[in-house]
Amino acid sequence: MYSLGEYIECIVAIMSTRHVLLGLLAERPKHGYELKKEHDHHLPGARPLAYGQVYATLQRLERDGFAEVAETAQGGGPERTVYAITDRGGAELARWLEEVEESAPYVVSPLFSRVVVAAVTGGAADGYLLRQRAAHLARMRELTAERRSGSPARALAADYALQHLDADLRWIETAMERLADLRGEIDA
Amino acid sequence: MLEARALRKAFGRTTALDGVSAEIGEGEIIAITGPSGSGKSTLLHCLAGIIRPEAGEVRLDGRRVDTLDEDDRTRLRRENFGIVFQFGQLVPELSAVENVALPLLFNRHGRRESLRTARSWLERLDTADCADHLPGELSGGQLQRVAVARALAVGPRVVFADEPTGALDSLAGEQVMDTLVGTARESRTTLVIVTHDNRVAAYADREIVLRDGTVAGASTVGTSTAGAPAAGAPAAGGEATT
Numbered sequence: 001m002y003s004l005g006e007y008i009e010c011i012v013a014i015m016s017t018r019h020v021l022l023g024l025l026a027e028r029p030k031h032g033y034e035l036k037k038e039h040d041h042h043l044p045g046a047r048p049l050a051y052g053q054v055y056a057t058l059q060r061l062e063r064d065g066f067a068e069v070a071e072t073a074q075g076g077g078p079e080r081t082v083y084a085i086t087d088r089g090g091a092e093l094a095r096w097l098e099e100v101e102e103s104a105p106y107v108v109s110p111l112f113s114r115v116v117v118a119a120v121t122g123g124a125a126d127g128y129l130l131r132q133r134a135a136h137l138a139r140m141r142e143l144t145a146e147r148r149s150g151s152p153a154r155a156l157a158a159d160y161a162l163q164h165l166d167a168d169l170r171w172i173e174t175a176m177e178r179l180a181d182l183r184g185e186i187d188a
Numbered sequence: 189m190l191e192a193r194a195l196r197k198a199f200g201r202t203t204a205l206d207g208v209s210a211e212i213g214e215g216e217i218i219a220i221t222g223p224s225g226s227g228k229s230t231l232l233h234c235l236a237g238i239i240r241p242e243a244g245e246v247r248l249d250g251r252r253v254d255t256l257d258e259d260d261r262t263r264l265r266r267e268n269f270g271i272v273f274q275f276g277q278l279v280p281e282l283s284a285v286e287n288v289a290l291p292l293l294f295n296r297h298g299r300r301e302s303l304r305t306a307r308s309w310l311e312r313l314d315t316a317d318c319a320d321h322l323p324g325e326l327s328g329g330q331l332q333r334v335a336v337a338r339a340l341a342v343g344p345r346v347v348f349a350d351e352p353t354g355a356l357d358s359l360a361g362e363q364v365m366d367t368l369v370g371t372a373r374e375s376r377t378t379l380v381i382v383t384h385d386n387r388v389a390a391y392a393d394r395e396i397v398l399r400d401g402t403v404a405g406a407s408t409v410g411t412s413t414a415g416a417p418a419a420g421a422p423a424a425g426g427e428a429t430t
Contacts, residue, residue, distance in 0.1 A: 130397075130405045140390035148366060162387055169386045173223060 017049070017057055022066060022085060022093045029070040029084035032058060044154050045161075058083050066092050111168060115175055125179060129172050136165045136172075189214045189378065190235060190346060195244035197230055204230040205241065206401035212346075215376040217369060219389035222398035228382045229350055231398065235380060236269055236348045237261045248345075266294055270339030270377075272349040272368070276331040278323040284334045285310060285319040291342045309337040313367050329360030336368050346378040353388055365391050 017039075024030065024038050032054045040048045058081075061067035066089030073080035085093070111132060118125035140162055147158035190212040197205040204227045212218050212235075220228045233239045234246055237253045246253040248268065256264060265271075270291075278287045288306035293299065310319050315333045318326055326334065332352060339347050352368060353361030369391045372379040381392060389395050397405040 133397075134405065137386065137390060137395060140386060141392075144387070144390045148370075162390070166386045177223065 016096070017053065018061060018066075019093060019096045021054070021057055022061065022089050022096075025067060025083060025085040026090065026093055029082045031080060031082045042153055043157070044151075045157050061089065065089070111172075115179075119179060119182070126176060129176050133169060133172050136169050140165050189249060190380075191245075191247045192231070192235060193245045193247075195231065195234055195241040195246070197234060197239070197241045203401050205234070207244075208398070208401065208403055210235075210396055210403070212378060212380065215378055216394065217372060217379045217392045218381065219392035219395040220380065220382045220398065221384065221386070221389050221395050222404070224384065226398040227401040228384075228398055232348050232350055232380060232382045236271060236346075237265050266291065266342070268345045270342060270344035270347040272332070272335050272339045272347065272352045274351040274354040276323065276335040278331060278334060278338070280323050283320050283322055284315070284326065287323070287334060288338045288341050291338060295342060306337070306341055309341045310334065313337050313371070327360070328356050329363055332356060332360075332364045333367055336364065336371070340371055340375070340377070343375075344377060346380060347372060349379065349381045351383055352381065353383070353385060361385075361388070
């Protein structure tokens with residue numbers, strides 16, 4: 001079963017943390033701790049950012065000229081350093097926001113592989129598919145309840161996870177029918 | 189509370205139900221799912237006493253529904269059941285509030301009282317501003333919420349919903365489902381939903397999966413596969429978290 005966190009993690013892993021932080025800086029200059037808090041708030045279910053990751057990313061943004069130190073508080077630790085987005089950073093953010101995500105020609109997942117291997121080895125995938133369906137639906141029930149009681153950010157994240165689980169389920173239904181047809185042909 | 193045992197029903201040479209049994213507890217929210225032609229709607233129509241199975245039994249509180257004559261079944265339906273269809277099926281010549289009042293009038297409530305009750309239901313479902321409009325003047329989502337109000341107005345024991353969001357986009361569908369499920373839980377009304385949409389099925393405590401007129405599987409909150417939960421304990425279902 002997937003958790004919302006695992007789902008979002010997959011996305012966040014691909015998504016560039018740099019651009020998320022740039023986006024948060026576009027609002028106004030912020031320090032590292034603020035950025036971490038806002039990141040975790042806006043992307044609920046994502047793995048919370050580690051402080052080390054926040055500072056490393058900020059330093060890289062600074063190195064590339066996308067952000068600059070706006071203010072350093074006296075006697076404070078590194079978390080007192082306030083960063084601001086530069087014009088170049090603003091242009092980079094705009095470019096990233098406009099960029100179209102590459103559409104994967106095929107999606108490979110353990111779910112898909114298991115069914116294919118079951119079919120190839122002559123095994124029936126029906127039992128597995130029904131159990132997987134029940135597991136997915138159980139998670140969808142939790143997400144549905146979460147969406148109703150949560151914040152808008154949570155609702156957005158829940159929608160995303162719900163629709164992906166739904167896509168899996170619809171594929172499972174199609175797969176069960178196709179496998180039944182295939183067996184019918186072999187038997188005939 | 190509502191029980192089907194070994195139901196069989198054919199339309200011509202097509203078998204729609206081939207020995208389906210199901211047990212539904214008070215206050216439970218059940219989704220009947222399955223591919224097109226699997227018998228979902230036929231099962232709902234049998235449970236709701238709209239059609240009679242050729243074999244098997246349907247019982248409400250232990251009392252046979254399927255053997256009642258047409259008049260008794262109609263009375264039982266009016267007093268105990270509310271039904272929401274895919275396309276609202278409101279009477280086009282009547283305003284929303286009159287549509288909601290209709291089942292109350294059929295149940296011999298006074299006109300003023302019926303209209304007052306109908307209006308309060310529309311308010312409760314956030315559709316008060318639709319009250320005096322004709323169905324033709326309402327959006328799909330508004331129509332469905334009026335249909336939900338009509339189904340709930342008689343204080344039914346069971347609400348049956350046949351693809352209640354089938355004609356709606358995602359967000360309008362979500363609003364209708366939030367309203368329908370929220371109100372059913374508040375009033376502890378049993379809800380039986382036929383749907384091919386998994387996102388609608390995810391509102392239910394439990395699903396009954398049909399395939400070729402038989403029960404192919406069932407799933408319950410919190411477990412991957414299971415049979416029916418104990419009747420009387422369904423309320424916890426909706427709040428399930430990790």
